[in-house]
Amino acid sequence: MAEDSDQEKTEEPTSKRLEDAKKKGQIARSRELNTFAMLIVSATLLSMQGKEIGKGLLGMMRTEFQISRLTIFDPASTIVHFKQVMIDGLMLITPFFVLMVFIAIIAPISLGGWIFTWEAISPKLEKMDPIKGIPRLFAMRGWIEMFKALLKILLVFAVSVALYRSNITALLGLGAEPMERSIGHSLTIIAMCFLLLSASLVLIAMIDVPYQLWDHNKKLKMTLQEIKDEHKESEGSPEVKGRQRRMQMDMAQNRMMAEVPKADVIVTNPNHYAVALRYDQNSTSAPILVAKGVDLIAAQIRNLAIGADVPLIASPPLARALYYSTEIDKEIPQGLYLAVAQILGYVYQLKAAQKNDWKTPLPPRDINVPDEFKRD
Numbered sequence: 102m103a104e105d106s107d108q109e110k111t112e113e114p115t116s117k118r119l120e121d122a123k124k125k126g127q128i129a130r131s132r133e134l135n136t137f138a139m140l141i142v143s144a145t146l147l148s149m150q151g152k153e154i155g156k157g158l159l160g161m162m163r164t165e166f167q168i169s170r171l172t173i174f175d176p177a178s179t180i181v182h183f184k185q186v187m188i189d190g191l192m193l194i195t196p197f198f199v200l201m202v203f204i205a206i207i208a209p210i211s212l213g214g215w216i217f218t219w220e221a222i223s224p225k226l227e228k229m230d231p232i233k234g235i236p237r238l239f240a241m242r243g244w245i246e247m248f249k250a251l252l253k254i255l256l257v258f259a260v261s262v263a264l265y266r267s268n269i270t271a272l273l274g275l276g277a278e279p280m281e282r283s284i285g286h287s288l289t290i291i292a293m294c295f296l297l298l299s300a301s302l303v304l305i306a307m308i309d310v311p312y313q314l315w316d317h318n319k320k321l322k323m324t325l326q327e328i329k330d331e332h333k334e335s336e337g338s339p340e341v342k343g344r345q346r347r348m349q350m351d352m353a354q355n356r357m358m359a360e361v362p363k364a365d366v367i368v369t370n371p372n373h374y375a376v377a378l379r380y381d382q383n384s385t386s387a388p389i390l391v392a393k394g395v396d397l398i399a400a401q402i403r404n405l406a407i408g409a410d411v412p413l414i415a416s417p418p419l420a421r422a423l424y425y426s427t428e429i430d431k432e433i434p435q436g437l438y439l440a441v442a443q444i445l446g447y448v449y450q451l452k453a454a455q456k457n458d459w460k461t462p463l464p465p466r467d468i469n470v471p472d473e474f475k476r477d
Contacts (some may be wrong), residue, residue, distance in 0.1 A: 114321035129317035133309035138208040140299035148292035360391040362409035371415040375399035387432040422474035
C-alpha cells in the first residue's frame with residue numbers, strides 16, 4: 102500500500118518538468134478561446150468597418166459590372182478586367198485577413214506561451230493511428246469535448262433564435278430600401294448579429310480555459326519517485342558526487358604532496374601533525390603553508406621531506422597552531438610570525454653549518470605560540 106501511494110501523482114510539476122513539456126509541445130490549449138478570439142475580433146472589425154466594406158463592394162459593382170461590348174468579346178481585355186476585379190477585391194479584404202492571422206497566432210500564445218521547436222511542430226505518427234485513437238473517444242476527455250460541443254450548439258441556437266426574432270422586421274424591410282442603403286443596412290444588421298453571437302461564446306471560453314489549465318497541470322503532476330529521479334538527474338546521484346569529491350581530494354592531495362620537496366621546513370608534532378612551510382627571502386610576503394596533514398598524511402609528508410632533505414623540526418604547539426589556523430597555499434597569520442621566524446632562522450643556520458662544515462646549531466626550545474592559536 103505504501104508503494105502504491107508513492108506512485109500517485111500528487112506533487113506539483115517542477116520547473117524542469119514544465120520546460121521539458123513545453124519543448125515537446127505539451128502546453129495548455131483552448132480551442133474555444135481561439136475560436137472566441139477570432140470571432141469576436143472579426144465581428145468587431147466588421148461592425149466598425151462594415152459600411153466602408155459595403156461602399157467598397159458597391160463601388161466595385163458599379164465599376165466592374167459596366168463592361169463595354171468591345172471588352173466582352175475581346176478575350177485579352179476580359180482577362181485584364183478579371184485580374185483587376187481580383188486585385189480590388191483582395192485589397193478590400195486583405196487588412197481583415199491579416200488581422201485574423203495575427204489573432205490566430207496571438208490567442209494560443211496568450212494561454213500556453215510561445216513554442217517553436219522541431220519536437221513541438223513535428224507530426225506524431227502514433228496520433229494518426231485510428232486503432233489507438235478509439236480508446237480516446239470513450240475517455241473522460243472525449244465526453245467533456247462532446248459536452249462542450251452540445252453546449253455550444255445549444256447556446257448558438259438560442260442566441261440565433263433571439264437575434265432572428267429581434268431583427269425579423271428590419272430584415273423584411275430591406276427589399277423596400279434603395280440598393281445602396283439596403284447593402285449598408287444589411288451589413289450593419291449582419292455585423293451586429295455576428296458580434297452578439299460571437300460574444301455569447303465567451304461563456305464557453307470561460308468554462309474551457311480553467312478546465313484546460315487544470316487538465317494540463319494534472320497531466321504533468323509527478324510522483325515522489327519522479328521528483329527524486331529528476332533531482333538525481335539534475336544534481337547527480339550521491340554515489341557519483343561522492344566519487345567526484347574523492348577524485349578532487351586525491352588530485353588536491355597529489356598537488357600538495359608535490360610541493361613538499363620544495364618546502365623550507367616541516368614543522369611536526371612530531372608524530373600526529375606535519376606542516377610544510379616555504380619562505381621566499383626576496384619577497385615581502387609572509388611564509389606560505391604549502392602542505393599539511395595528520396596521521397597517515399603527516400607520515401607521507403615526513404617521508405617525502407626526508408627523501409628531499411627538507412629539515413624536520415619538532416614543535417607540537419606550533420604544528421597544531423599552523424594546522425588549524427592556516428589553509429593550504431595561504432600565508433601564515435601575523436600572530437605566528439615570530440614563532441615561524443625562530444624556526445626559519447634555525448633552518449638557515451643549519452643549512453649554513455652543513456655547507457661550511459660548521460658546528461651544528463641547537464634547535465630553538467622556547468618557541469612562543471600566542472594563546473589564541475594554541476590547540477590541544
